[in-house]
Amino acid sequence: MLNISKVETFYGNIQALRGVDVKVNDGEIVALIGSNGAGKSTLLMTISGVNKAATGEIVFDKKDISNLPPHDIVNLGISQVPEGRRIFSRLTVEDNLRLGASVNQKGKNFDQDAKEVYDLFPVLKDRLLQRGGTLSGGEQQMLAIGRAMMARPRMLLLDEPSLGIAPKLVNQIFASIKNINKEKGVTVFLVEQNAKKALELADRGYVLVNGNINLEGSGKDLLNNPDVQAAYLEGGKK
Numbered sequence: 071m072l073n074i075s076k077v078e079t080f081y082g083n084i085q086a087l088r089g090v091d092v093k094v095n096d097g098e099i100v101a102l103i104g105s106n107g108a109g110k111s112t113l114l115m116t117i118s119g120v121n122k123a124a125t126g127e128i129v130f131d132k133k134d135i136s137n138l139p140p141h142d143i144v145n146l147g148i149s150q151v152p153e154g155r156r157i158f159s160r161l162t163v164e165d166n167l168r169l170g171a172s173v174n175q176k177g178k179n180f181d182q183d184a185k186e187v188y189d190l191f192p193v194l195k196d197r198l199l200q201r202g203g204t205l206s207g208g209e210q211q212m213l214a215i216g217r218a219m220m221a222r223p224r225m226l227l228l229d230e231p232s233l234g235i236a237p238k239l240v241n242q243i244f245a246s247i248k249n250i251n252k253e254k255g256v257t258v259f260l261v262e263q264n265a266k267k268a269l270e271l272a273d274r275g276y277v278l279v280n281g282n283i284n285l286e287g288s289g290k291d292l293l294n295n296p297d298v299q300a301a302y303l304e305g306g307k308k
């Protein structure tokens with residue numbers, strides 16, 4: 071479904087990605103783990119077209135998307151939930167969802183799409199007229215995921231959904247990611263510093279180190295890999 075090959079991305083003359091190869095198959099949950107600054111967010115932003123790859127190819131459903139603007143990529147079916155959530159804090163929950171719907175021409179049936187979001191995150195339905203900024207961190211993350219779902223994606227890019235969120239809500243959010251994948255058939259590419267949770271959920275995973283893919287394997291194999299355990303799982307460098 072998504073085929074990333076030899077992608078290099080720069081910020082000025084800082085090279086953040088150094089020839090990344092990643093594949094995400096239709097229906098999978100794939101996790102990308104790695105330390106702070108490894109290039110995880112840069113990879114997601116390069117897929118969604120916010121950053122541009124200097125070299126390499128990003129193919130989604132046989133179409134090279136590496137030179138498309140972000141809105142075209144959304145319309146092809148890829149929605150991103152950015153790191154730090156980026157909801158509109160002064161707009162209501164409902165208006166945040168409307169903005170998610172409006173980015174995609176397919177997202178015309180607001181009521182039906184919103185109902186699916188409320189089924190995933192019932193708390194949002196109780197807060198429709200409340201401003202986004204008054205929600206808890208976990209609820210804002212739910213809103214950010216809900217907003218992305220309003221565009222009816224076939225693939226969801228999630229950047230650190232557990233960051234800064236209370237453990238109880240983290241479990242709820244991971245359960246909803248699983249639900250989005252299994253019940254709604256949305257393919258998921260998940261970036262996480264919480265390597266344990268991400269690899270437990272994922273079918274497959276990749277480890278990014280300094281802009282390079284260092285390891286790949288099934289979620290289970292990576293969880294059992296001594297190098298992964300030492301670096302990301304056992305109170306080592308997170």
Ligand SMILES: Nc1ncnc2c1ncn2[C@@H]1O[C@H](COP(=O)(O)OP(=O)(O)O)[C@@H](O)[C@H]1O
Binds near residue numbers: 084112
């Ligand atoms: N807007 C930017 N300008 C310059 N350098 C950046 C910018 N964003 C990220 N970087 C650098 O690119 C590298 C990868 O960052 P990032 O993709 O945010 O890593 P991660 O998400 O894995 O923490 C880091 O060295 C970071 O400092």
Ligand SMILES: [Mg+2]
Binds near residue numbers: 110111112153229
């Ligand atoms: Mg990041």
